[in-house]
Amino acid sequence: MSDTVTRNSDVLHIAFGVDENYLRPMGITIVSIIENNPGLELVFHVFISSISSASRMRLDRLERMFARPVNLHLVDEMPGVKDPASGKGQAHISKAAYIRLLIPEALRDFTDRVLYLDADILCVGDISGLPHLDIDGRTAAVIHDAGAGSKRAGLVKKGQTLDNYFNSGVLYIDIPRWIERAVTSRALEKIADPVLDLRYSDQDALNLVLDGDVLFIDEGWNHQYGLTGKLKKGRVGMDIPSDTKFVHFIGPMKPWRSWNPHQSKELFLKYQALSPWAGEALDDNFSPREIYVYSRFMYRSMFQQRRWLSGLIWYGKFLHRKHKEG
Known part of the structure; x- marks a missing residue:
């Protein structure tokens, strides 16, 4: 894999923090981005605590297939940090979620801007304008969380008030400002605080630390799509707005489950067929x-x-x- 350093403002650096279980979904996310943005200069960064030789080989192949750099960064597991899966309704979230907090410092010598993405996202639109987005002197560009009201109310009960609440699955980060404001260390302090006992761990912590220092952008950049709610209503078709760039499959239900009756499975398989994971059975692990x-x-x-x-x-x-x- 590459070790690409560039500060070209026309290049978009995209980073993921994953564990082994999310490497394939992440790879499919990467394929979906490239397929929908063939003319965009892209550099990908994969942050993970450990990786199998088979997965490493697939990432190497992904890089060769699409002629886009895929940089691998091995990071510590942060064993002393609260496990996000311990929160109610958070069983599908692993400690890999905290890796996003380490990304800006690790990439400070690569680029001044980075797009962080969760691995349960598929790109369905043109994102070529993002490298030139003016975030107006803020630390990050973000998108409102679909459950912002209840999550803000939960923090109010803990004595924490917020102007707004964003989803941390898509973050376009100004790296120098993030480092200057010590966002990582301050967020980790919030997560570790036993009095706060944050339900949504790093997402709550980032909202508390960055309150008033983020730019809210159009929801098409992070269209939060709850498969659980769709399936409960018997809706199995992909019903997303035409201006959607990223579909974010929030909650425990994911498109890559073999039993998934929703059209999102076909969308996932469409991009998987173009990837080093082509032909692999869907996941029930x-x-x-x-x-x-x-x-x-x-x-x-x-x-x-x-x-x-x-x-x-x-x-x-x-x-x-x-x-x-x-």
Whole structure:
């Protein structure tokens, strides 16, 4: 993999913080970005605490296939930091989420701006204007969180008031200003504070630290798409606004699950077919907690749709996991 250093303002640096479980989704995100922006100069950065030789080979192949630099950065696991999966409804989130806090310092000698993306995102539009976005002297350009009201209310109960609340899955960061304001260390202090006991860990912490120092941009840059809500309503088609650039699949339900009946699975497979992961079976590598969450959701959904056999199969998985957790 490359070790590319450039401060060319026409080049867009894009960074991810992942663990081994999210390497394939991240790779598919990269393919979707390149396919929708063939003329854009791109440099990718992958931050991870450990990586298998097979995954390293796939990233090398990804770089060769698309002639775009993919820089690998190995980082510490931060063992002393609170596990975000311990929060209610956060079982699908790992400590890799904290890696985004390390990215600006690590890239200070590469570029002055970086786009951070979560790995559960697919690009569906033109992002070529981003390298020239004026963020008006702020530390980052951000997008409102879909659940901003309830998340702000949760922080108010802890004595913390905010002007607004953003989603940390898409961040366009001014690296020198981030470092000057010591955002990383201040956010880690918030996460570690037992009195605050932040439910949404680093996202809450970044909102507290960057309150009033971010530029809110159009929601098409981070269209937060909750598959759980869509499937509960029986909606299986991709219904996104025409100006969407990034579709962010928030929540525990992801497009790359083999059982996913939503059209998002076909969108994911479209880009996977162009990648080094082409032909690989979709993922059902659930954690124990995810098995419980997914099986409960699936048996209820199947019964609602009168798909009795599928519902019974998922109900059996749910009871098995419930018995183990009990």
